[in-house]
Amino acid sequence: MSSEKGTSSKIRASGASRNSTDRMERTIKVVSLNIQHGWNLDRSVPLPIRRDEVFANLNKIARLLNRYAPDIVLLQEVDRISPLTNGTDQLRYLASRVGYSHHAHGASSEWRIGKRIIYAAGCGILSRFPIVKTENVKFDQSWPTLRKGFLIATLAIAPGKELTVVSAHFPPIDILNVRSKRLQIEHMAKALRNKGPIIIGGDLNMSLSRMSRNNIGALARRLNVRTHRAVVDQRLATYPSRDPRRKIDWIFASPEIAMTDYMVFPDKVSDHRAIGTTLTF
Secondary structure, three states, rough: OOOOOOOOOOEEEEEEOOOOOOOOOOOOEEEEEEEEOOOOOOOOOOOOOOOOHHHHHHHHHHEEEEEEEEOEEEEEEEEEEEEOOOOHHHHHHHHHHHHHOEEEEEEEEEEEEEOEEEEEEEEEEEOOOOOOEEEEEEOOOOOOOOOEEEEEEEEEEEOEEEEEEEEEEEEOOOOOOHHHHHHHHHHHHHHHHHOEEEEEEEEEOOOOOOHHHHHHHHOOOOOOOEEEHHOOOOOOOOOOOOOOEEEOOEEEOOOOOOOEEEEEOOOOOOOOOOOEEEEEO
Protein backbone atom coordinates (compact mmCIF):
# COMPACT_ATOMS: atom_id res chain seq x y z
CA MET A 1 0.00 0.00 0.00
CA SER A 2 1.30 3.41 -0.89
CA SER A 3 2.22 5.54 2.11
CA GLU A 4 1.78 8.90 0.39
CA LYS A 5 0.43 9.14 -3.15
CA GLY A 6 -2.53 7.02 -4.11
CA THR A 7 -5.70 6.84 -6.13
CA SER A 8 -9.12 7.32 -4.57
CA SER A 9 -9.23 3.61 -3.77
CA LYS A 10 -6.05 3.76 -1.66
CA ILE A 11 -5.80 4.86 1.94
CA ARG A 12 -3.06 7.30 2.81
CA ALA A 13 -0.94 6.04 5.67
CA SER A 14 1.09 7.90 8.22
CA GLY A 15 4.70 6.83 8.49
CA ALA A 16 5.43 5.13 11.81
CA SER A 17 9.21 5.32 11.67
CA ARG A 18 11.46 8.38 11.91
CA ASN A 19 15.14 9.05 12.28
CA SER A 20 16.08 10.00 15.83
CA THR A 21 17.17 13.43 14.62
CA ASP A 22 13.69 14.02 13.15
CA ARG A 23 11.70 12.69 16.09
CA MET A 24 9.18 15.13 17.45
CA GLU A 25 9.23 15.78 21.14
CA ARG A 26 5.57 15.55 22.12
CA THR A 27 3.56 12.33 22.29
CA ILE A 28 -0.23 12.37 22.56
CA LYS A 29 -2.58 9.43 23.05
CA VAL A 30 -5.96 9.64 21.34
CA VAL A 31 -9.10 7.51 21.64
CA SER A 32 -12.23 7.68 19.49
CA LEU A 33 -15.54 5.99 20.31
CA ASN A 34 -19.18 6.18 19.29
CA ILE A 35 -20.78 5.63 22.72
CA GLN A 36 -24.30 4.93 21.34
CA HIS A 37 -25.87 7.33 23.85
CA GLY A 38 -24.68 5.04 26.64
CA TRP A 39 -27.05 2.26 25.62
CA ASN A 40 -24.55 -0.53 24.83
CA LEU A 41 -27.19 -2.39 22.84
CA ASP A 42 -27.06 -4.39 19.62
CA ARG A 43 -30.36 -2.88 18.50
CA SER A 44 -30.81 0.71 17.33
CA VAL A 45 -34.00 1.40 19.32
CA PRO A 46 -33.23 1.48 23.07
CA LEU A 47 -36.51 0.10 24.33
CA PRO A 48 -36.93 -1.20 26.87
CA ILE A 49 -33.94 0.22 28.73
CA ARG A 50 -33.43 1.37 32.29
CA ARG A 51 -31.75 4.58 33.33
CA ASP A 52 -29.42 2.76 35.72
CA GLU A 53 -28.19 0.59 32.83
CA VAL A 54 -27.07 3.72 30.95
CA PHE A 55 -25.12 4.97 33.97
CA ALA A 56 -23.57 1.52 34.49
CA ASN A 57 -22.34 1.56 30.91
CA LEU A 58 -21.00 5.11 31.16
CA ASN A 59 -18.98 3.84 34.12
CA LYS A 60 -17.59 1.03 31.90
CA ILE A 61 -16.51 3.64 29.36
CA ALA A 62 -14.88 5.64 32.15
CA ARG A 63 -12.94 2.55 33.27
CA LEU A 64 -11.71 1.98 29.71
CA LEU A 65 -10.49 5.58 29.51
CA ASN A 66 -8.87 5.43 32.94
CA ARG A 67 -7.01 2.28 31.92
CA TYR A 68 -5.65 3.65 28.64
CA ALA A 69 -5.31 7.26 29.89
CA PRO A 70 -5.64 9.11 26.56
CA ASP A 71 -4.82 12.81 26.38
CA ILE A 72 -7.66 13.45 23.92
CA VAL A 73 -10.96 11.58 23.57
CA LEU A 74 -13.20 12.02 20.52
CA LEU A 75 -16.74 10.82 21.16
CA GLN A 76 -19.87 10.50 19.04
CA GLU A 77 -23.57 9.98 19.89
CA VAL A 78 -23.11 11.73 23.21
CA ASP A 79 -26.27 13.04 24.92
CA ARG A 80 -26.09 16.45 26.53
CA ILE A 81 -29.68 16.02 27.63
CA SER A 82 -31.99 13.04 27.22
CA PRO A 83 -35.12 11.65 28.92
CA LEU A 84 -33.31 8.30 29.23
CA THR A 85 -30.76 9.72 31.65
CA ASN A 86 -32.97 12.27 33.38
CA GLY A 87 -31.19 15.20 31.77
CA THR A 88 -27.66 14.04 32.64
CA ASP A 89 -24.90 15.60 30.54
CA GLN A 90 -23.03 12.43 29.52
CA LEU A 91 -19.85 14.27 28.52
CA ARG A 92 -19.57 16.03 31.87
CA TYR A 93 -20.33 12.75 33.61
CA LEU A 94 -17.41 11.02 31.86
CA ALA A 95 -15.11 14.01 32.34
CA SER A 96 -15.71 13.99 36.09
CA ARG A 97 -14.95 10.27 36.40
CA VAL A 98 -11.82 10.26 34.28
CA GLY A 99 -10.43 13.62 35.35
CA TYR A 100 -10.60 15.73 32.20
CA SER A 101 -10.60 19.42 33.02
CA HIS A 102 -11.49 20.49 29.49
CA HIS A 103 -14.42 19.31 27.39
CA ALA A 104 -16.74 20.50 24.65
CA HIS A 105 -20.01 19.26 23.15
CA GLY A 106 -21.65 20.01 19.82
CA ALA A 107 -25.25 18.92 19.29
CA SER A 108 -26.16 17.85 15.77
CA SER A 109 -29.66 16.61 16.69
CA GLU A 110 -32.11 18.42 18.98
CA TRP A 111 -35.75 17.93 19.93
CA ARG A 112 -37.78 20.70 21.48
CA ILE A 113 -41.09 21.20 23.18
CA GLY A 114 -41.78 24.83 22.52
CA LYS A 115 -38.54 26.62 23.37
CA ARG A 116 -37.37 23.94 25.80
CA ILE A 117 -34.75 21.46 24.57
CA ILE A 118 -35.62 17.94 25.75
CA TYR A 119 -33.03 16.05 23.71
CA ALA A 120 -29.62 17.11 22.39
CA ALA A 121 -26.99 14.69 21.08
CA GLY A 122 -23.88 14.95 18.97
CA CYS A 123 -20.10 14.88 19.19
CA GLY A 124 -17.95 15.50 22.24
CA ILE A 125 -14.29 16.11 23.00
CA LEU A 126 -12.46 15.45 26.28
CA SER A 127 -8.99 16.96 26.62
CA ARG A 128 -6.16 17.27 29.10
CA PHE A 129 -5.12 20.40 27.20
CA PRO A 130 -6.98 23.73 27.40
CA ILE A 131 -9.61 24.24 24.71
CA VAL A 132 -9.07 27.65 23.13
CA LYS A 133 -12.12 27.70 20.86
CA THR A 134 -14.71 25.38 19.32
CA GLU A 135 -16.92 25.23 16.26
CA ASN A 136 -19.89 22.90 15.87
CA VAL A 137 -20.80 22.03 12.27
CA LYS A 138 -23.97 20.23 11.21
CA PHE A 139 -24.29 18.31 7.97
CA ASP A 140 -27.42 18.69 5.89
CA GLN A 141 -30.17 16.26 6.86
CA SER A 142 -29.55 12.75 5.50
CA TRP A 143 -32.73 10.72 5.27
CA PRO A 144 -33.77 8.64 7.13
CA THR A 145 -31.09 9.10 9.83
CA LEU A 146 -30.89 11.85 12.42
CA ARG A 147 -28.74 14.83 11.51
CA LYS A 148 -24.99 14.27 11.99
CA GLY A 149 -22.00 16.58 12.02
CA PHE A 150 -18.59 17.31 13.52
CA LEU A 151 -17.08 19.31 16.36
CA ILE A 152 -13.83 21.24 15.91
CA ALA A 153 -11.72 22.23 18.90
CA THR A 154 -8.47 24.19 19.02
CA LEU A 155 -6.23 22.95 21.84
CA ALA A 156 -3.30 24.77 23.43
CA ILE A 157 -0.88 21.84 23.74
CA ALA A 158 2.18 23.95 24.60
CA PRO A 159 3.10 27.63 24.89
CA GLY A 160 2.59 29.10 21.45
CA LYS A 161 1.56 25.75 19.95
CA GLU A 162 -2.00 24.81 19.00
CA LEU A 163 -3.58 21.62 17.68
CA THR A 164 -6.90 21.27 15.85
CA VAL A 165 -8.90 18.16 16.78
CA VAL A 166 -12.16 17.01 15.23
CA SER A 167 -14.76 14.55 16.49
CA ALA A 168 -16.82 13.54 13.46
CA HIS A 169 -19.94 11.51 12.78
CA PHE A 170 -20.91 10.96 9.15
CA PRO A 171 -24.41 9.63 8.34
CA PRO A 172 -24.53 5.96 7.33
CA ILE A 173 -26.87 6.58 4.39
CA ASP A 174 -28.84 9.21 2.52
CA ILE A 175 -31.53 7.62 0.38
CA LEU A 176 -32.17 10.92 -1.41
CA ASN A 177 -28.57 11.73 -2.35
CA VAL A 178 -26.00 9.11 -3.36
CA ARG A 179 -23.31 11.83 -3.46
CA SER A 180 -23.89 12.93 0.13
CA LYS A 181 -20.57 11.54 1.42
CA ARG A 182 -18.55 13.60 -1.06
CA LEU A 183 -20.57 16.71 -0.20
CA GLN A 184 -19.95 16.09 3.53
CA ILE A 185 -16.22 15.69 2.87
CA GLU A 186 -16.22 19.01 1.01
CA HIS A 187 -18.11 20.59 3.91
CA MET A 188 -15.44 19.42 6.33
CA ALA A 189 -12.62 20.49 4.03
CA LYS A 190 -13.98 24.03 3.90
CA ALA A 191 -14.45 24.18 7.67
CA LEU A 192 -10.86 23.01 8.26
CA ARG A 193 -9.20 25.17 5.63
CA ASN A 194 -6.03 26.84 6.94
CA LYS A 195 -6.26 24.91 10.21
CA GLY A 196 -3.46 22.65 11.28
CA PRO A 197 -1.94 20.45 12.38
CA ILE A 198 -5.12 18.36 12.48
CA ILE A 199 -6.35 15.18 14.16
CA ILE A 200 -9.69 13.76 13.00
CA GLY A 201 -11.41 10.83 14.68
CA GLY A 202 -14.86 9.39 14.66
CA ASP A 203 -17.58 7.20 13.26
CA LEU A 204 -17.22 7.98 9.56
CA ASN A 205 -19.56 5.19 8.40
CA MET A 206 -17.03 4.40 5.65
CA SER A 207 -15.66 0.87 5.55
CA LEU A 208 -13.04 -0.92 3.46
CA SER A 209 -15.54 -1.71 0.70
CA ARG A 210 -14.65 -0.45 -2.76
CA MET A 211 -17.00 2.53 -2.69
CA SER A 212 -16.05 3.49 0.85
CA ARG A 213 -12.33 3.26 0.01
CA ASN A 214 -12.93 5.83 -2.70
CA ASN A 215 -14.57 8.13 -0.18
CA ILE A 216 -11.81 7.57 2.38
CA GLY A 217 -9.25 8.36 -0.29
CA ALA A 218 -11.12 11.54 -1.18
CA LEU A 219 -11.22 12.59 2.47
CA ALA A 220 -7.49 11.98 2.89
CA ARG A 221 -6.64 14.04 -0.18
CA ARG A 222 -9.02 16.94 0.44
CA LEU A 223 -8.04 17.32 4.09
CA ASN A 224 -4.39 16.30 3.58
CA VAL A 225 -4.44 13.73 6.37
CA ARG A 226 -3.14 10.18 6.84
CA THR A 227 -4.04 7.13 8.88
CA HIS A 228 -1.97 4.18 10.07
CA ARG A 229 -1.21 1.53 7.44
CA ALA A 230 -2.38 -1.21 9.83
CA VAL A 231 -6.03 -0.20 9.42
CA VAL A 232 -6.37 -2.59 6.48
CA ASP A 233 -5.97 -5.47 8.93
CA GLN A 234 -9.40 -7.11 9.39
CA ARG A 235 -8.59 -7.59 13.07
CA LEU A 236 -9.02 -3.83 13.43
CA ALA A 237 -12.70 -3.91 12.42
CA THR A 238 -14.88 -1.91 14.81
CA TYR A 239 -18.52 -2.69 14.05
CA PRO A 240 -20.66 -4.33 15.32
CA SER A 241 -18.87 -4.70 18.63
CA ARG A 242 -20.20 -8.18 19.39
CA ASP A 243 -18.53 -9.54 16.23
CA PRO A 244 -16.67 -6.76 14.39
CA ARG A 245 -16.71 -7.16 10.61
CA ARG A 246 -16.58 -3.57 9.32
CA LYS A 247 -14.07 -0.79 9.91
CA ILE A 248 -16.16 2.38 10.08
CA ASP A 249 -14.32 4.17 12.92
CA TRP A 250 -11.13 6.00 11.98
CA ILE A 251 -8.38 8.30 13.22
CA PHE A 252 -6.52 10.54 10.77
CA ALA A 253 -3.77 13.11 11.30
CA SER A 254 -1.75 15.65 9.34
CA PRO A 255 1.32 14.22 7.54
CA GLU A 256 3.75 15.83 9.99
CA ILE A 257 2.21 13.79 12.84
CA ALA A 258 3.43 10.19 13.10
CA MET A 259 1.12 7.39 14.28
CA THR A 260 3.29 4.94 16.16
CA ASP A 261 0.53 2.42 16.82
CA TYR A 262 -3.15 1.80 16.12
CA MET A 263 -5.42 -0.44 18.14
CA VAL A 264 -9.00 -1.57 18.63
CA PHE A 265 -10.07 -2.12 22.24
CA PRO A 266 -11.73 -5.43 23.15
CA ASP A 267 -14.17 -3.81 25.61
CA LYS A 268 -17.84 -4.00 24.58
CA VAL A 269 -19.13 -0.66 25.85
CA SER A 270 -21.18 0.32 22.79
CA ASP A 271 -22.31 -1.06 19.43
CA HIS A 272 -18.88 0.15 18.22
CA ARG A 273 -15.42 -0.77 19.49
CA ALA A 274 -13.19 2.06 20.67
CA ILE A 275 -10.00 2.78 18.71
CA GLY A 276 -6.79 4.38 19.91
CA THR A 277 -3.44 5.58 18.64
CA THR A 278 -0.28 7.29 19.81
CA LEU A 279 0.69 10.42 17.88
CA THR A 280 4.19 11.84 17.90
CA PHE A 281 5.01 15.45 16.96
